[in-house]
Amino acid sequence: MNTLFSLAGKRILLTGSAQGIGFVMARGLAEQGAEVIINGTHAERAENAAMKLRDEGFTAHISLFNVADEAAVEQAITQIENHIGPIDVLFNNAGIQRRHPFTEFPLNEWNDIIATNQTGVFIVSQCVAKRMVARKKGKIVNICSMQSELGRDTITPYAAAKGAVKMLTRGMCVELARHNIQVNGIAPGYFQTPMTQALVDNAEFSEWLCKRTPAARWGNPEELVGAAVFLSSKASDFVNGHLLFVDGGMLAAV
Template sequence: MSDAGLFSLAGRRALVTGASRGIGFTLAKGLAEHGAELILNGRNSDRLEEAKAALAKDGLKAVTSSFDVTDQTAVIAGIDAIERDVGPIDILINNAGIQRRAPLDQFPRADWDALIATNLNAVFFVGQAVARQMIPRGRGKIINICSVQSELARPGIAPYTATKGAVKNLTRGMATDWARHGLQINGLAPGYFETEMNEILVANKEFTEWLCKRTPAGRWGRVEELVGAAVFLASDASGFVNGHVLMVDGGITVSV
């Protein structure tokens, strides 16, 4: 197979959760540019339609499927509907996620529960529902969006760090259980990127100066720089890669 063929996603169908904006939208667009058929998921159907329209302006097609990834019953029904009405899911990017910031000793229970529900439970719910469809076919790619916080902690976001650490090990567990069925399950871990979730940090001059000194690359990441890693994990190029978490972080996790 040629190098181009190794990274081609032509004929593959990809479901991306949290796809209406930010990293999810960028990854969805990147997969489509490499030939994948897109299914955009999110809770807000209006935002999904806006994302679909934005892709259409670039000549990229997508369908939308709005369901709440924190509701297991809704997830199962949503995945069943996609498989029945759209077609088999070949690639899943488990991207939906939220952030809550507060000192740990003052962290509200409601925010803890929301983080667990969205950042961890949803990865299990959607991953399991999709894997149940992939296993009989003997193939499939699942990419869980981890984080630099899967490895590192920072003041004010300990519960977020806990969820992303759990996603890292859930990814390893999924690979351990499902690799024998022909599935590849890996994690993609962004470092500090200029996203809507991080806009409060990007606007903080003191934090940005600290980050640029702390990161060997000396800058914030750009979301487009995640696409190559996602395409690699979604394509035949990663056919024997399983349970791996690929850091895309400018070197922050390897430097002191």
């Protein structure tokens, strides 16, 4: 049982992990023995994140690339595999948010959301999965959302992308499970992060959220670590195509 959830010897790449939920998960995975690779597009931010982990005694690397740039992804994954080592676990966490009424949503912002939140998951997963297939092992965890199942005012493109990632997770499972690759998703509820700070600061919204959520509060990003460790570890070797909601009970409530 002591090794069931251990990540010792595991090399984990997390996209969009220089800040927010991605960084919190990176730290939590490192605490269980993983060697983590911080990804982002801002060099200084990624370096600061990696340095924080190194200062705590963890092994952390940096790989800068835009998840929606196929050539950049291929180059970066090749460099990681050749110079750092094989990727054992991939977390597709990179994401952006934009808010507009549906009838006024700019097409360029729709395209940005789909490129990062949906197409980026496909590009990075395909690039990493090819190598996992050759090794006959690996785990891929896609960060989904409550909006993988539920709509919300002003964020229809985000919901569309996260719904697509849910089905991408299941489709990847069907094709990759035969190669001993587990593909699952984590669907966070409402967590206090830089992306949601405007909602946290909105007293009316926070009051609604606490009434709507059985746990009656916002989630803390650290509360996602357990799910991340489980889906990265031996404990989840026969869990595949599953979407694990970490939402304080919101999806279960009417």
